[in-house]
Amino acid sequence: MKNKTNITTLIDTARLTLSEPARLSLWQSIKATLPDAVPTVAVITSSAPTERAIPSPYFSNQLTYKTMAAFLILLTLVLGSGGATAFASDAAKPGDVLFPLDRALENIRLSLAASTSTRVALTQKFTAERMQELRDIINEEVTVLPASSLLEASSTVTDMVTTVAPLTITATVFTDTTVVKLTLNGQVFYFQTTATTTPDIVVAIESRFPVVTDTQVSEALTVVTKARASQPADQGIVVLTNAGGKRISTAVEAVIQFLDHTSDSTSERKEVLTQLATEMAGITGTTTISRDHDTIELASDTGHVKIHLDNGDGTSSIAFQRGATEIKVEGKDNDYEIHTEKKDEVTTPTPTQTLPAVVMTATIFTDTTVVALTFGPDTVYFSTSATTRTAIMTAIKEHFSALTADQIDTALTVATQNRASLPEDSGSMVIPPTATSTTEINTDQYRDDEGKKHDNENETAQDETSYRAPSVLDDTATVSYDTEREHKREND
């Protein structure tokens, strides 16, 4: 076997770089776009000696000094806005900083569009981008934390070289809905669809995950039919953090502002959008954000936004309702239409599904700390060597990265027990005490959830399904399952 140095050399020599001429050529192209760049290609100049044209990929017509000065002032004002300077390096995500900057550049392109047709085409393009960004953010922020995802997460904790397949898809067709579980590089996603046949399910998957190809979906997809209605355990547990909800509402606000900016027809639409934008900007987490099937709803006191990620035919839509007026953006790919409708009745927005609260209890035993997290009807357990509240919160965060520190701090209760932990403390099968002792289990064998025999629990060698007390030097944590859920899964 070649040593590490040889392998490193092999990898290093496979590196692709730009040659000197290519690098210089690329720089010339980039340089032409710099704000004060002098054009290096032939440009059309006006007869006035004080004017010069500045070619740029961001503009569809030439600029004069007057318009360029106005542009620079506008760009400075936009880039100097609070949104742009709010960039935080540690928590930087693509949507947080670049949204307002992208919008600024888009607004400039729109305002400088040479013709109505160019403006319309750009509006279509940017509308599609806003919708895609909104879908992306929703898929990022609305995460699922079923017990099954912990199995995959714990496998990466104990073994860094994970063997989780890159893509696996299971579609379960129930009598009331079809639940698709997609595992992508260790991350688990659930969504529901009305599709019941394999081709329709493939279409539904590709509409949500455009980076996967037909071939990949077909190879990874397994369709299972169940002659019963779906249960919460089948659908996963949807969790949306306050920060995630705020990010979604920020993205919705971006769509509203964009529509407001590009609306130059009905004043009624503009008025509704302007007021909605103000309301969405004022949302600080008190607005109800819920998800049901493919719909996300955001409701304020007077406004209501409903986002459909998939209307069943590949189109997605976002509807803004304020009072009796509804503004709907609906479309597919780069083709979106905006409609304004008057509703006869004003419907009070009610969330169709509230997100379950998270309850966390950590019990510090003499040998380990057992943490129980309850999401609605489901409880999952894991053990950790942490013995302080701060360390326990860190351990919880490592297992459930979608939860914020504030959420964990609010929901966590820590208790101390001056005894060693027992299997029932972590949801494992309870071992009946012997007649001679109620506290010590030494000689009895017991059977775990799968019926395997084990010797007494003080043995250090145990299989994966039983509770294991981590050693002092072992920072990993094992996950055990709520027995009731395991029996239910086996019986399905």
Next chain:
Amino acid sequence: MELNDHEINRLVIEGAKGDAQSCQKLYEHLVEKVYPYVRYRVARNEQATDVTQDVFIDFFATLKAFTFQTRAQFYAYVFVITRRKLARYYNKAPHKLHNETVEFDETTTPQLEVDGEGSAENRLDVIAALRSLDEQTREIVVLHHWSQYTFGEIAQLLDLKEAAVRVRHHRALQRLATILTR
């Protein structure tokens, strides 16, 4: 082009003011990191050049809003832009590419101006071997060996602990050694 933290900070300040020379120095420093990563993530040299150009256009357009703090934070900022441009590229590509199945275009590489230091066959072997790794581990290998980021910088780019990055890298080399020496 190697730059220390002080030089990067100065170039960012001057570049934000529109100084072309400062921008060029930043470009020369960053293109050696951006292009190899982008080239790995897209199918062809032309596409890699286009995406790299888009990255730098956005980078310089938003430089005024950026405040240099640390080198790792600076690289993370560029990495965010790079990832965003790649995401746009995937959404717009006529053929949909999964970010794990990078097609190595052997036919175009000899024609375009690339300066690989090894044979094309070696590159194909290494890229094929990289596919055996999970995505995050693959990213660590590419960012370390081709974009030449340190483990600490990669930890910030990928939001991991540096120790985890080192462990994954070490095990990746073991696995790659097994494959490449068959």
